Amino acid sequence: KSDVWLQIRPGTDCALYMGMINEIIKEDLYDEKFVEKWCFGFEKLKERVKEYPLEKVEKITWIPKEKIKEAVKVYVENKPATIPWGVKNDMQGRNSPNIIQAKAILRSITGNLDIKGGDALWGPSKKVVGIHELELNEEISNEQLRKQLGSDQYRLGMWPGWERVSKAQRKVWKPEKFQYVPRHDCTGVPHPLIWQAILSETPYPIKAIICQAANPIITCANSKRVHRALKNPNLELLVVHDHVKTPTAMLADYALPAADHLERTMDPIHLAVDLAYAAGEPVVVAGKKPVEPKYERKSDFWFWRQLALRFGHEEYWPWENEEELWNYCFDELDFSYEELAEREKNWEEFPVKHEKYRKKDPNTEEQKGFGTPTGKVELYSTILQELGYDPLPHYEEPPESPISSPEKAEEYPYILIAGSRFRYMFHSEYRELESLRKIYPDPEVEINPSTAAEEEIKEGDWVWIETPRGKIKQKAKITEKVHPSMINAQHGWWFPEKDSEEPELFGAFESNINVCTDDEKGRSPEIGSWPLSSLLCKIEPVR
Template sequence: MEITLTDNIEKTYKSICRICHGGCGVIVSVQNGKVVKVKGDPASPMNKGWMCIKGVMTPEIANHPDRLRTPLLRKGKRGGMQWESISWERALEEIARKLDALKKEHGAESIALGQGTGRHHYMHVVRFANALGTPNWYEPGLAQCFIPRITVSNIMYGGFVVGDYYGDVPPKCILFWGHNPLVSGPDGELAISVKRALDKGAIGIAVDPRRSETAKRCKQWLPVRPGTDAALALAMIHVIIKENIYDKEFVEKWTHGFSELREHVKAFTPEWAETITWVAACDIVNAARTYALNKPAILEWGLGIEQNTNSLQTVRSIAILRALTGNIDNPGGDIIGKNIIRSYPTLKEKLPEGMLKKRLGADTFKLLGGWRAFMPSAHIPALFKAMRTCDPYQIRALLIFGNNPLTTVANPGEVYESLQRLELLVVTDLFMTPTAALADYVLPAAFWPEVEQVIGYPLVVENMVMAQQKITQHAECRQDEWIINELSKRLHLPGSEESLEDVMNYQLEPLGIDYQKLKTSGFFYPPHQYKRYEEKGFRTPSKKVELYSKSLQRLGYDPLPTYKEPPESPVQSPELVEQFPYVLITGCRKKEFFQSEHRQIPSLRKRRPHPQAEMHREVAAEKGINHGDWVIVSSPRGSIRMKAQVTEDIHPRVISVEHGWWFPEKAGPEFGVWESNANVLTNNKPPYDPAFGSYQLRGLLCAIEKEKT
């Protein structure tokens, strides 16, 4: 589109806010080529006029004086913060030339790609990796967030499921498991939809060590010991089967392996689970009854269930609850995606023969990097290890699109050492970050009002499709897809002749519309068709929901879910408990920030100026800590500094710390990245989940003390 910078008339445009990966429909006001206001679009089928505080502050972010404006070339030593502004032509030519040389001399596998979670360019980065010929790309979530849930859903149900908040029938019950959607609002499952359902009377059950913002709206709160969710789910399955409150018609007709499951869970009583989970047996029974007897019900699950070394079986055990209660693809329950647009053309067929075997971790973690993986990618610990140690071969170059791994990847000390060993590091981002400060080239990225995209929502199920349109242009910032396409052209890669609009039109073709038409209407939302499985069955080998999974059994994994104690825990690591007596969770989110972003935005930072560690009043009293004191939180791996938040709304033996902290106002190149970074406390060491390679980010051991003055 053409943007007239001298136009003083305020104009409005329809678009989709992607400041996180929520997807609120918005109306954007532009004056003199700049965003001046963003408000929710009442016509949007998702948010219906609502917006979060981050989205409202879009003009402040888009027009921030510290945004990157032009490509930068490092001068002097890495991390020296000496930069030369260069043209896009020079930056792209030099990067392409270096990539080509590395590929020819060391193979495409020596080049890795990294990216942030759920961004507009997500699938385009995967496309670039395949075209380039490298099997090694990563995103910090994957094994730790969302991919286990998607994969398990595909294996069990033949498709991903999402809560039906948009139909005519409201849910009677919502079971929130390791999920706080009133703050996080992920993947098109927006906070406002959940809030409205609870406002209409849906009974809420929250499984969370914290009484989170969502849990405070629930009638039942189960403060589970972090990392023991599988034991809790198995006990709930036990209750539902023993008390005959499962959906007998659905189970008999549409599930496979019920008899095996019934026998399997006989020993998993609520009393057995109480000793493991710290949740009273009577509360487990009440939660199971509430969920099973109040239909339709939605099960809202979050990444809290995936950040452990038993990720596959934890997700499996929870997923079974939907099938037992018949809450699959019925109005007001969990519905299977329609996938109304074509899958993104990632050019996976262009990945050269033999490269699958070179993908780091693929031979071990089959559901992360193998042929059955939903989105085959490298194992992050193996990838960074290959940068440091050349084992099994050396990763020499890393191109990062919208990711700050020094704050978002476990064990940032190793990440820092790994990045220092690279021959080429390119970072594309909105602002200078601790990771970008180490780069050879820093490229200025477009913010969401400067981006074109077609997006299906909720993510993966794609029951509706929306258009994001380029409305403004900030300095020389460019959309990540444009950068990738320009590099692809210079490298003469497959697919480089196709434009981004070609790709979007390919996705939209089954709907009989193109990007330009969708941009005008804003969204396309056909009515949902419930219980489609009654016509052709589920898309699984048995055509039923697979409670007992032969597919997993053939891959070498348990066909029925099991519980395993976390490797670092009060039970498994008694030698550490005296020094580290509390259990740590590290993923707390706040409305003002998305992952490690927006801490340089005054209006947002004013609302949330300091990183916080949440603890129970009993802990604070024992340690002489008052609300607002600076405290030191330590684990066997390191220590960080945070402000004390003293509350009753957390299990007395659990400490919760916020994720993603660094300090843009402090001097580079470090920007205070080591001071309050939750990942200083986390562990990326084995054992890993045998299917996904997930590692333990929650349920770790920690200590807390008042900071000495």
């Protein structure tokens, strides 16, 4: 249980953080020495956050200002402190980048950045070949880069932004054999643009999709449009490589069985990234496959390598199996992948270094600083400015809320929190496992007792959840955890026990909350993300 619980109105996180920053600056609670030496744009930030007094923030967020003050006190008085990434930062549409930037500012001005016990800054390993080196994104020509869907609209999240980020990072993480700053990292395409391109063939047609370990009909917003796109004749080829038959797999031209995690070696670098996020430490792991893949099941490595060989890319895939690849990644270590896999403790942690920005460059004898254009923590982002965006975070009211859409709120009076996770299952995985379904047989929507009484809903009732996009049903779970004006719906539901053929598709549209979500309105102009936690809905019992 938390010491302070801030029950926030969904979609207003940025206003909360800006209010906290304002309070910290106003009360001189920030780390003056760190800000003066290592931060850029403090005075401009100071002026911006004056727009967020706690009285105003209270009205926006529905959090009493005294609670916010209490949270500020707990944070600044308990240094070193961390702010976890969480799961909703990138799910709030136009506010998403502002939330992430405001959180980065909050940890920076309090001196909690890259210190022991604070928020770690970690970069490419000097000893292990990572996933980015293997991607060979530097082989992509500029002509091809310009074709990236959305790169003209969502410039920060696409290659124009990453080119600038990578250039700045290379000043600190100088390219070496095993210290590689990728040309493009974490850049993809907002999936609404993919469905749009399939359906309209603009800005160009998309003819084929390879879908691996994904179930977009369930996990992507606006599920009905995803379904239309994947069935459209404009899409000439859909290949799915997965463990089980999912609703998406049922639409595939080729559904290929994937090797289970017990039928392949443990991936030391993807999993290591997850562990590093969790522990704040660089780490590698290893594990032998207990059994060979049965039947026609094939590993991800086998799938991509065989495809590459057929395209004539042998030079990029010299390893004949996963063990050879992992040993290539471990080449600079004093142990092999197999040796690590044999150990009782099958992971290796490397020393964690803090305050790396203070380290001197041996060539210049100057402190390295941060991987930004100014070499400092950019409270005022010069990259955002160069790309034509607001360099400072700011709050915008969600496009579908009781404040911005009062007429719509009359018909849809509740705020929908979509995409909530729950124990035992992850995204759309594990619905086929009988042991887990015995624990969690049905999808649940959390509703406040007063809301349930108002709508004549009892514990365990099936409830209709409806938005302007669609209507689904989940079982009511009555709880005080949820604000009376909000409902909290689970994410990722489908029913492997139901008919697999169209139109049922394992009940893909029966309890899948993404039938109700929208991927069109309120997208972030910087990265193209869409809101999932601040939509309007109505509820009623299934009669």
